[in-house]
Amino acid sequence: GGALSPLLYILYKDNISLLRTIQGIKLGMFSDDLSIFTKGLKKEKQIKSLQEAVLYLQWYSLHHGLMLNFDKTVHFLFHKKRSAPKPPTFYFSKDLQEKYPTGYNTFPKLGVNIPVNFTTEPSKYLGITFNQKMDFHIHAQKTCDRMMRIYYSMNRTIKNMWRIKCDLTWTLLDTCILSIFEYSSIIWPFFKKYTKTLWLRLYDRIIRTTFHAIRGTPKIHMYHQLDTMDLEHRLTLLNSKHFSRIIRTPRSGILRRELENVYWPIIKHWVRMRGCLPSHRGSSEKSSAFF
Numbered sequence: 001g002g003a004l005s006p007l008l009y010i011l012y013k014d015n016i017s018l019l020r021t022i023q024g025i026k027l028g029m030f031s032d033d034l035s036i037f038t039k040g041l042k043k044e045k046q047i048k049s050l051q052e053a054v055l056y057l058q059w060y061s062l063h064h065g066l067m068l069n070f071d072k073t074v075h076f077l078f079h080k081k082r083s084a085p086k087p088p089t090f091y092f093s094k095d096l097q098e099k100y101p102t103g104y105n106t107f108p109k110l111g112v113n114i115p116v117n118f119t120t121e122p123s124k125y126l127g128i129t130f131n132q133k134m135d136f137h138i139h140a141q142k143t144c145d146r147m148m149r150i151y152y153s154m155n156r157t158i159k160n161m162w163r164i165k166c167d168l169t170w171t172l173l174d175t176c177i178l179s180i181f182e183y184s185s186i187i188w189p190f191f192k193k194y195t196k197t198l199w200l201r202l203y204d205r206i207i208r209t210t211f212h213a214i215r216g217t218p219k220i221h222m223y224h225q226l227d228t229m230d231l232e233h234r235l236t237l238l239n240s241k242h243f244s245r246i247i248r249t250p251r252s253g254i255l256r257r258e259l260e261n262v263y264w265p266i267i268k269h270w271v272r273m274r275g276c277l278p279s280h281r282g283s284s285e286k287s288s289a290f291f
Contacts, residue, residue, distance in 0.1 A: 024046060084120065136195065
């Protein structure tokens with residue numbers, strides 16, 4: 001719980017990035033949160049790779065004197081099917097826990113292999129709620145409920161402060177409520193239409209509250225008055241800023257290579273499909289530079 005805890009965690013877990021050498025395994029680590037996931041493989045290979053990753057994580061923790069919390073370790077199954085498929089079973093090895101020689105005597109002994117807990121409940125990771133369908137509707141609904149509670153409390157207070165300027169009202173609403181919108185901007189493109197409608201209605205309601213405008217007031221005039229944009233363009237622009245900052249990462253970084261090898265070919269294909277970029281016949285993939 002101390003200020004140095006995330007830094008110490010990263011120092012201890014730095015070499016765990018070797019998990020990426022296992023076929024199909026992706027690793028996400030932010031502060032003291034760790035997630036291992038896979039995609040693009042057949043089911044049998046996915047199960048084999050994930051089990052290998054779990055055992056490597058157990059060995060690495062034992063080797064460095066770190067204790068795994070088996071109760072808080074869960075695995076989650078994403079799917080697009082109408083009915084959920086049977087989840088695979090992963091486990092922590094009792095033989096590895098008991099027979100691996102370490103200089104630490106504080107590790108618990110396992111009588112049997114400990115299965116990794118499986119959950120179907122929506123899981124929260126880095127402030128984003130994931131469900132099995134990956135449509136983020138539950139996250140959007142929870143975010144709306146949270147913003148409505150803040151909105152009602154602030155709106156009741158602002159009505160009693162009718163002497164303050166409109167600019168101050170907008171600053172308060174923009175800082176306390178709309179910043180919650182912006183935190184989830186990275187998943188905005190993945191929202192379905194009915195999910196986006198929830199946020200668009202709430203956003204328009206907040207804009208009208210700033211002026212206490214009637215329902216028929218054109219929104220474009222209020223946007224210009226507040227020097228802002230509609231929610232669609234606002235979140236899209238914010239994503240563009242985030243992506244442009246990622247592109248400016250050092251060329252030697254892992255994130256840079258991930259963008260160049262995975263996302264940049266997708267972007268080029270998307271642009272060519274829309275006729276914005278001429279395709280050069282006979283040119284190799286390496287000839288197109290990644291700026």
